[in-house]
Amino acid sequence: MPLPLKLHAASPISLQTQIFEQVRSMILEGRLRPGEALPSTRTLSEQFGIARNTTALAYDRLAAEGYIETRRSVGTFISMQIPEGVLYTATHRPASPARSTKRSAVKSSDPPARSQALVNPNRKRLVADFWVGRPDPDSFPRKIWAQLIHRRLLGSGSALTEYRDPSGLLELREAIAERVRPTRNIVTSADEIIIVGGCQDGLNLVSRMMLAAGSTAVVETPCYQGAAFLFENFGAKIVPVPVDERGLICGRLPDVRNAIAYVTPSHQYPLGVTLSLERRLELLAWAAETDSYILEDDYDSDFRFHGAPLAALKGLDLMGRVIYLGTFSKSLGAGLRLGYVIFPTELLERARHMKTLMNNGQPWLEQATLADFMESGGYERHVRRIRKLYYSRRNALLAALDKHFGGGEIIGAEAGMHLAWRLPHDLPPASEIEKLAIEAGVGVYTLATGAAVNFETSADSDRYLVLGFSSLTEREISKGIARLAEVLSVKASGQRRAAQALAR
Ligand SMILES: Cc1ncc(COP(=O)(O)O)c(C=O)c1O
DSSP: OOOOOOOOTTSSSOHHHHHHHHHHHHHHTTSSOTTOEEOOHHHHHHHHTOOHHHHHHHHHHHHHTTSEEEETTTEEEEOTTSOGGGSHHHHOOOOOOOOOOOOOOOOTTSOOOOOOOOSOTTGGGOSEEOOTTOOOGGGSOHHHHHHHHHHHHHTOTTTTTSOOOTTOOHHHHHHHHHHHHHHHOOOOOGGGEEEESSHHHHHHHHHHHHOOTTOEEEEEESEEHHHHHHHHHTTOEEEEEEEETTEEOGGGOOSOSSOEEEEOOSSOTTTOOOOOHHHHHHHHHHHHHHTOEEEEEOTTTTOBOSSSOOOOGGGGOSSSOEEEEEESTTTTOGGGOOEEEEOOGGGHHHHHHHHHHHHSOOOHHHHHHHHHHHHTTHHHHHHHHHHHHHHHHHHHHHHHHHHHTOOSEEESTTBSSEEEEEOOTTSOOHHHHHHHHHHTTEEOBOTTSTTEEOSSOOTGGGGEEEEEOTTSOHHHHHHHHHHHHHHHHHHHHHHHHHHHHHHO
16 A cells, blocks of 8 residues: 655655654554554655655664564564554543642751752762763863854843843744754744753753642652652652663553653663653553653753664654753753753743743853854754764773673663663672772762662662763773773682682
């Protein structure tokens, strides 16, 4: 059967993306059913008179995201893994904003708030610190940034002396809306975007809009401290839901109403796994059924090392259930304090008022400079360059782990700025290694340290080390892992000697 696609060669959106998006919509809307056959890439390219490579790449992307599957010498079919019950046709319901309840004032007897760790407190003594999520300090585009900021400053007129739209600079919001379509599969416009001071500020904005003492905040476990501790601070009831190799276990989502669920679907923090398509759909269906909202933190999605970037969960959300958080802390630097939130339409007015109440908007000069950097194409070139750099550093880390340990399992290395290493059986638990490593000047982290928090500790969860690689040179990475191996073999030989002495 020919596919009823409408392809436009003159569109700025590539033919590959058009095919991907249209086939995906047909699947999600139930117009193509699980198990149904698709035309071959050759037939499709002949139908539209386009290159075979274009259709093949679109199919590759659909397969990578779990929409279709190819059976050798048989053909290509819509994936049987997509549960029909959670497709939009089955669950389409209008959204309504979450209810909020009253919150009492803080008493002096209340326990102090917890906040996320931003750096390793021992870092001055470290030879190599595998702290997670730090950009390479030498890669910030200083020269071009200086030129752009200087030009904007001289032409600023009243921009630095007057209040501006608290939602953020229109040019920057437009540049973001344009970028998230091809890179994250999110169709949005400047109106739906609010510029914030990084993800953390976005989380605060959403928490102020949605949380009150006693509301439910679902988090992944393990989870990013900055989110979990913030929700805790709002008096929310934290419901941790465990993560396995396919991401959040949606079967364990609570039976509640008006909750928020904070997730990191592209590269789970800190485990690094990707949320499967089946579970993405389940999570969206849960949000619709329970009148809840999903907070998607897409903190490091710019760094996917092979193939097209995976689409964001927000790109699948036809029911207005996903609030998307993006940040420039990883692609440029955390010191800029710039990020953005993309809201579903029904939350926009509330979000704009809350942003005004919180801080009247972000600094104009940095927003204007970033908008110019994005519009000039400089940002995209910068991201491509550092992606390559991080790829080499990731490879150096994989090579060093293989050389010195040659065992265990690597998780989440296809993307991002860190990976998780499931330890080989002959190594001690991760928490013990972390302590030994620090003594030797190497910073490594577990699922419950660094900036992570683990709500369900078990012997198994102490078998993972979390290693960031983006801010270390290849030399530092090799030295750090060699030092770690040295420490662990010293410990192992000490244990052997003790065991031999006991046996005598
Ligand atoms: C998962 C995750 N989300 C958000 C952030 C914070 O980002 P921002 O600097 O934009 O507040 C981090 C920082 O490491 C992170 O790891």
